[in-house]
Amino acid sequence: MAARGTVRSSGADRTVPRRAGTETRRRGGDPSLAGVPAHLRAIAIWLLCLAPIAMLPGLNDRWGWPTLLCVVLAALLAVWVPPTGRLPVWLLVLIGAVAVVLIIGALSADAPIAQLFGRAPRYEGLVALPVLVAAGWAGARLLGTKTSAPALRHAVVSLATASVLLAVVGVLESMGLRPIDSDLLRPGSLAGNATDQAILGAIFAAVLGSVLIGTWRRTGRIVWWAGGGLVAGVVSVATSASRAGLLALGVVALALAVRFVARSPRRGRDGLIAVGAVVAAFFVAVAVPLTRDRLFGLGAFAQQTVADRFYMWDDAWRLFLSSPWLGVGPSGFADAITPHFGDEWFTRAQAGAILDSPHSIVLQAALVGGIPGVLAAALVVGGALVVGVRHARAASLAHRDLLIGALVAIPAAGVALLTHVTSPTTLAPLAMLVGLLVAVPPRGPTARSWVVAASVIGCVWLAFLLACTIADAALLDGRRAIMSGDLDRSVASFDTAQAFRPWDADVALVAAQSLGAAMDHGLAGAADPAAAWARRGAEALPSSSRAQYVAGMVALGRGEDDLAAGYLAKAAELSPADPRIHHELGVARLVGGDAAGARPALERAVELAPDSTSSWVALRDACAALGDDACVVRSEEGERDARVRER
Secondary structure, three states: OOOOOOEEOOOOOOEEOOOOOEHHHOOOOOHHHOOOEHHHHHHHHHHHHHHHHOOOOOOOOOOHHHHHHHHHHHHHHHOOOOOOOEOOHHHHHHHHHHHHHHHHHHHOOOOHHHHHHOOOOOOOOOOOHHHHHHHHHHHHHHOOOOOOHHHHHHHHHHHHHHHHHHHHHHHHHHOOOOOOOOOOOOOOHHHOOHHHHHHHHHHHHHHHHHHHHHHHHHHOOOOHHHHHHHHHHHHHHHHHOOHHHHHHHHHHHHHHHHHHHHOOOOHHHHHHHHHHHHHHHHHHHHOOHHHHHHHOOOOHHHHHHHHHHHHHHHHHHHHHHHOOOOOOOOOOHHHHOHHHOOOOHHHHOOOOOOOOOOOOHHHHHHHHHHHHHHHHHHHHHHHHHHHHHHHHHHOOHHHHHHHHHHHHHHHHHHHHHOOOOOOHHHHHHHHHHHHHHHOEOOOOOOOHHHHHHHHHHHHHHHHHHHHHHHHHHHHHHHHHHHHOOOHHHHHHHHHHHHHHOOOOHHHHHHHHHHHHHHHHOOOOOOHHHHHHHHHHHHHHOOOOHHHHHHHHHHHHHOOOHHHHHHHHHHHHHHOOOOHHHHHHHHHHHHHOOOHHHHHHHHHHHHHHOOOOHHHHHHHHHHHHHHOOHHHHHHHHHHHHHHHHHHO
């Protein structure tokens, strides 16, 4: 990549002017797409590269849906530009194998339709996973083996822009200014999550650092966009306070340092430069107080999160062993893991906490698709890296720099994802980079009928995601309306959300939770719609302890003690380590006149949560109803001890 607005073509030594006419003016253009303006490719590249930081206020999930929309829109535009590459057949076969495994796993679950499409918060089913394939396909088509210099320039500038925007908001967040409203300690700015911010920063640093080093080695000049994006990527990691992100950045720094020094005619000098850059990045990280505390484990919370990972992985491993071949299907982990929680889980986690991921990409792949799924996924990633090395060796100039950056970014992000959850924010750019690595030359002119058919599919797909996004806005509106006491608007918004996402059982769950809370606070008229939504959620999600618990609590609030006990007993079976569920089950049975049934539930509750005074009081009442004086005395002693510990 040359200075002053020119870039050397990846296939020739001549520089290419900044402006071009239409796509078909380039040598090797596709005559079937004659007249397509050159800027269409640029728009698609920008959409694809900015997708990870896309966010839209007014949604229940401000980050996920905008990212998916941007990727699909980029793929739709990519249909109309002459291809510079395509995905190889072997990769398409592996993707097909993964799809078959996931479909079988979803249809074998207790909530097959909900899991087939995907469930909150990542919707790892037909909603999100095909979008990742689209990101890889668009990356190969837009920036493949025959890509032009202007396209490479747009890729670098758009990635650098995303990196700078991510860093700017990250710095503001770390200063406590909070430009993005959030109730989280580490909100994660434009990425929606602190570790996602760090992983994105590491990805940007890897790709743009490779471009910077490659251009410097060839021309002795600095590509300022790449340099700025590299620095911004480091800042994003430093301000995230994510140890996984710092580890990923360490992998990137090591790889870039080796590349910078390896072919240097003055290795001593450049070695010192590389060491100085790494040391400077380290001091930038430790200069941020929260990052320093988490990096060195100075806070109790930082130490606990490390230990919690081992509890999560142990529980997840036992779940995997219970179903090694099919796994639990896409989006099935949150419901399937609760029976495997150890008794200490809810003493470590917040009451009612939901674990929707094993916090390890390897375990997640194994649990979603079983042994066949994890093998197919390993072949996809491993094959992409092996083929990418071969393609990088055959490429030249800026295209080669981009491929080397992808080869660094994917393992670095993979290291971070060994201890973190997946999301479209991080997986979409990684899928795009996989597409770049595996891209093979296009077969020839694109058939017009294919373009029309692909456009129709893309438009339908985009409309589907828009409907999902509208539903998400309605879901948030329903929650806000109920908090302001507007019951009619809340019910109407929840109805709208369900109409736009009829397959999504979590809409009923969110509606039941919101309306149930309003009912508990005395909002007139909330009881009936809360019961209707709770019943719908419990029926749609029979294996969800949360859905059964919410239905039980709504029934308990309505005075339907027997119905509540039935729901709560099912919830206790699904989540035997949750003291809150056992407490409410005991209360429901006690209120319903079944003191004998209430006693074992309440004994289990105080066993799991000995500091709960309310559970000790309820157990005392149950024992008194049964005439067990010794049990009453023990309960009173337990209550006193719990009150002492509360002080």
